[in-house]
Amino acid sequence: MSHEQEYIEIFGQNRALIEKPCAALLNAARAGAADRFAAMGFPGAKSEDWLHSNVAKRFATDYGMNLGRVEVKADMHTIFTCDVPNLKTRQAYIVNDTFKDGENSKELPEGVILAGLNEAAEKFPTLLQPYYNTLASEGDNIAQFNTMFAQDGVLLYIPRNTIIEETIQIVALLQANVEMLSNRRLLIILEENSKASLLICDHSSMEKQTLSTQVMEIFLARGADLDLYELEETAHNNCRLGHVYVRQMADSRFNHSNITLTNGFTRNYLNVSLEGRGAEANVNGLAIGDKSQHIDNHTLVDHKTGNCTSNELYKYILDEQSTGVFAGKMLIRPDAQQTVSQQTNRNLCLTSDAHMYAQPQLEIYADDVKCSHGSTVGQLDENALFYMQQRGIPADEARHLLMYAFAGEVIDNIKIEALRDRLHMLVEKRLRGDLNHCKGCALCK
Amino acid sequence: MENLLEIKNLHATIDGKEILKGINLTVKAGEVHAIMGPNGSGKSTLSNVLVGHPAYTVTEGEVYYKGKNLLELSPEDRSHEGLFLSFQYPVEIPGVSITNFMRAAINAKRQYLEQEPMNATEFLKMMREKRALVNLDSKLANRSVNEGFSGGEKKRNEIFQMAMLEPTLSILDETDSGLDIDALRIVAEGVNKLKREDTSSLVITHYQRLLDYIKPDIVHVLYNGKIVKSAGPELVMELEERGYDWIKNENQQ
Secondary structure (H helix, E strand, O other), X not given: OOHHXXXXXXXXXXXXXXXXXXXXXXXXOHHHHHHHHHHHXXXXXXXXXXXXXXXXXXXXXXXXXXXXXXXXXXXXXXXXXXXXXXXXXXXXXXXXXXXXXXXXXXXXXXXXXXXXXXXXXXXXXXXXXXXXXXXXXXXOHHHHHHHHHOOEEEEEEEOOOOEXXXXXXXEXXXXXOOOEEEEEEEEEEEOOXXXXXXXXXXXXXXXXXXXXXXXXXXXXXXXXXXXXXXXXXXXXXXXXXXXXXXXXXXXXXXXXXXXXXXXXXEEEEEEEEEOOOOOEEEEEEEEEEOOOOEEEEEEEEEEOOOOOEEEXXXXXXXXXXXXXXXXXXXXXXXXXXXXXXXXXXXXXXXXXXXXXEEEEEEEEOOOOOEEEEEEEEEOOOHHHHHXXXXXOOOHHXXXXXXXXXXXXXXXXXXXXXXXXXXXXXXXXXHHOOOOOOOOOOHHHO | OOEEEEEEEEEEEEOOEEEEEEEEEEEEOOOEEEEEOOOOOOHHHHHHHHHOOOOEEEEEEEEEEOOEEHHHOOHHHHHHOOEEEEOOOOOOEEEEEHHHHHHHHHHHXXXXXXXXXXXXXXXXXXXXXXXXXXXXXXHHHOOEEOOOOOHHHHHHHHHHHHHHHOOOEEEEEOOOOOOOHHXXXXXXXXXXXXXXXXXXXXXXXXXXHHHHHOOOOEEEEEEOOEEEEEEOOHHHHHHHHHOOHHHHHHXXX
C-alpha cells in the first residue's frame, strides 16, 4: 500500500476520533481536503516542485499521531527559561500541536486574541469562518494533508488600529517517546492599521524520528503591518514541512525572515499574495547546513495588483554533505502595473559534497514594471581570504569572518534590535560549530 | 647593520610557468629599497611570493627574514613576524567592517606574540590616531573593508592598516598606481611618518614619482625574473630619462 493510501485509511477509520474534540469549523474543512489529497497523493519523484526533496519517503516511518488528544505533560520552565536580555516577549507554546499559554503572561491590548486555534474556533466561529482554510484550500498536497488532520494550533487576532508593542513569541516543541507526526495550524488575522511582531521558534531534540506539518494562514487588512520571524532549531531526525500563506490588502506590510539554524529535513513553502495597491512584502531567508541537513525553501511572491513592492533575499551556507534547495518565483500578473520587485539568492558551498539547487523564476505579464533577480552559487572569496591572512588573521578565523558577514546581510533585515543582536550571536556560534543541535531554546539561553 | 631580509637564488612559478628566475637581494634593517622594471618582469610575483600567496610555488632558493626561514611560515605568521604587503589591488570584503577586521588582525598578532588582547578603549584610540595619519575619514572606518572605496581611499586604507600593524618590513606594491598627485602625497607622507630606524621597505613601482617622496637607499631593476642592475638613487633619474629599453638590450646580449 502506498503511503498516501495508508493515511487516507487512517483518516477514514479515525474520522470520528479526529473530529470529536474539534470545533465544527475545523471539521467542516476536512472532507474537501481529504478528496483533494486523495487526488494528489504525496508528490512523486517526477514532480518538478519536489524534484530535490523526496517527501513521500519522509512519510514511510510508522509514526504515532495523537488523534485522541492524550494530554502531553510538559513543564515548560524546565525546558525553557527565557530571559533574552532586552527582548520583552509575550510567550505562548505549542507542544506538538497543542496550544499552551505562557505563565505570567502580561495582558494583551483589548480585543486581541491569542489562543489555541480549536478553542478559538469554538468560541468565535463567525470571526474565524471567513478566514480558516480559505488560502490553504488552494494549496498543495501537504496543505491538504494538514487540513485533514489538524486539531489545534494558534489563533492570533488583532483588531483594527491596535498596535502590540512587545514581540509575541511562540515556542513550538515536539515531545513524545515514540516516532511522532503532528499537524500544526496557525491562523493570524490583522485588521486594518494594526501592527504586531511575531517570533516562532521551532524546536525538537528528540531521540525519535519526528515529522511536523505546519500551515499558517495570514491575513493582513488595509494598512496592517506584521513582522514574522521563524527560527528553526531542530534535530537531524526531524522533518519540518512548513507552509505560510499570506494575503495582503492595500498598504499593508509584511516582513518575514525564515532562519534555519539546525534541522534534519526541511521544506518551507511561502506564498505571498499581494492583492491591494501599495502593499509591501519583504521576505528573507537564511539557511546554515552541515552534516546531512536538507533545507528547501520554495517561495511565490504573487503580484496580483499594481503599485506593490516586494524584496526577497535568501542565503545559504552549506558545509559537509548538506543540501540546499531554493526555488523562488516572482509572478507579475497582467494587472500588476508599476510593480517594483527584486529577488536575490546567494549561496556558499563550502565543500564539494555540499549541493545547492537554485531556481530563481521571474514571470512578468505586465509591461510597466521594475523587476530584477539574481542567483549565485560559489565558494568563499579566495582573494579576500588571502588578504585577511596577510593582515595576520588566521585562515580559519578569516573564513568565519567571511561567512558571518555573508549571513549578516539577512540578519540585518530583522527590525527588532534585541532579536537581531541575539541572532547575530547565534549565527556566529552556529558557524563556529558550537550549536550543532538543539539544547532547548537557544534564543533563551 | 643586521640583515632583515635575505633572498638567495629564488625561483618561483605560477601555473607551471617560471616567473622568478634566481633573485638575490639583501635588505638591511632601516633601508629603503626600490624595485623597478618593465611590465611582466616579476615585480608583483616577488611581493606575492614573499607574503606566501598560495597561487605561487617556490621551486628553488631560500628566503630568510630576521634569520628565520620565511618560506616555512604561513601567510598569517609572516604577518605576525612583521611583514606587510600594501596590495596593488586591495580586496573588497563586503560585510566586514574595517573596525572588526583590524581588531581581528591586531588580536591575532598579540596572541602570536603571547600578549593580552587589546582592550576596546585602547584599540579605538589607536584607530583614531592612525586614521589621522593618512586622513582616513571616520565614516570609512565603519564601512566594509574597501567596499565602494575610490582608488585613493583604498590605498590610504592600506597605509592605515600598515600604521595599525607596525610592520618591520613593508612591501609597497605599486602603491602609486591609480593615485592623483594629492593622494600620492598623503600616502607617501603616511609611509614616511611610519619610518623608523629599524624598519625597512621594498617599494615596487614603475615610475619615479613615488620615489620623489619616498627616498630609496638602493634601486634595483628587475627584468625577466632577475635583478639585472642595482645602484644608488641616481638610477631612478637615469631610468626616467632613458626608459627600460637599454636594460632589455643589455640583457639580451
